[in-house]
Amino acid sequence: MKGVKPLRSQDAKQLVVLTALDHPLRLKAYRAIRESPGLSFNAIARRLGAKTGLAAYHLAVLKASGLVDFRYVRRSKETSSYRLTDMGELWYRRLFGPDDIPAGTTGPAQRRGRLKTDG
Amino acid sequence: MALLGAGGRGLAERRRIAAALQRRGIVALIPEDALPRTLSPSLAEEALLLDPSVSLVFLRVESWGSATELGQLRANPSVALKLRILVPPEHHPLHWRAGGYLADTYLTHLATYGHVYAVDGPRRVRLPSADALIPILAERFRQAKALDKLSNDFYTK
Numbered sequence: 217m218k219g220v221k222p223l224r225s226q227d228a229k230q231l232v233v234l235t236a237l238d239h240p241l242r243l244k245a246y247r248a249i250r251e252s253p254g255l256s257f258n259a260i261a262r263r264l265g266a267k268t269g270l271a272a273y274h275l276a277v278l279k280a281s282g283l284v285d286f287r288y289v290r291r292s293k294e295t296s297s298y299r300l301t302d303m304g305e306l307w308y309r310r311l312f313g314p315d316d317i318p319a320g321t322t323g324p325a326q327r328r329g330r331l332k333t334d335g
Numbered sequence: 336m337a338l339l340g341a342g343g344r345g346l347a348e349r350r351r352i353a354a355a356l357q358r359r360g361i362v363a364l365i366p367e368d369a370l371p372r373t374l375s376p377s378l379a380e381e382a383l384l385l386d387p388s389v390s391l392v393f394l395r396v397e398s399w400g401s402a403t404e405l406g407q408l409r410a411n412p413s414v415a416l417k418l419r420i421l422v423p424p425e426h427h428p429l430h431w432r433a434g435g436y437l438a439d440t441y442l443t444h445l446a447t448y449g450h451v452y453a454v455d456g457p458r459r460v461r462l463p464s465a466d467a468l469i470p471i472l473a474e475r476f477r478q479a480k481a482l483d484k485l486s487n488d489f490y491t492k
Contacts, residue, residue, distance in 0.1 A: 222359065228360040239388070269382020275369075288372075295373060296372075
């Protein structure tokens with residue numbers, strides 16, 4: 217861009233992150249991954265209540281912005297497993313404060329525990 | 336925006352470009368990196384590109400795979416409008432005396448949607464005169480219109 221001063225690196229990074237989170241579904245996915253690290257693509261799509269293609273798009277934006285990452289795990293078949301990156305974790309604390317839901321509090325074990333106490 | 340193209344060196348180039356865009360605060364999606372391989376690329380990619388937040392789709396055609404992608408994406412008018420096609424000059428219908436189905440497809444796209452760019456390749460390329468360019472594009476546009484190959488939305492909005 218001729219005549220336009222380039223952004224400072226920190227500003228560019230912030231712009232990318234805030235753009236990535238500037239959508240209700242992406243924010244919901246970001247929080248879901250924080251609460252339940254290791255969620256599969258299909259599980260996130262179900263939580264979002266979104267069609268696969270739409271969920272793929274929003275997760276792709278979160279991945280491209282560096283907030284989340286996925287790896288492959290083999291259960292009955294190969295599955296993608298999403299978690300926050302270190303940068304994603306840092307931003308989560310910055311945006312929602314340290315008193316928000318601790319990471320990994322709604323995993324299967326915790327949910328089972330909660331069901332027991334609820335019952 | 337999204338960056339599509341070939342794998343190998345093409346993928347490395349797209350990653351460099353995405354990093355340069357990020358330094359400007361622009362999120363650039365590379366489907367191979369951003370989508371899990373457990374999703375079918377031919378289905379997930381199109382859904383991804385249809386989202387209104389993706390305003391530009393750069394496709395560098397340098398392999399048969401990316402040429403096939405071009406065929407699929409330009410068949411969908413909502414994605415075709417966003418396409419910015421990058422081709423070697425020797426395959427560009429205006430900068431070279433290129434023949435063949437692919438160059439012909441580029442010419443149709445150029446006449447109906449525009450945005451087919453010659454990149455890299457030899458330093459000296461042919462530049463068409465206005466006398467030559469306008470009839471080529473006008474004639475192809477007329478043919479496309481006659482065969483009902485234009486997106487109605489695009490020309491009525």
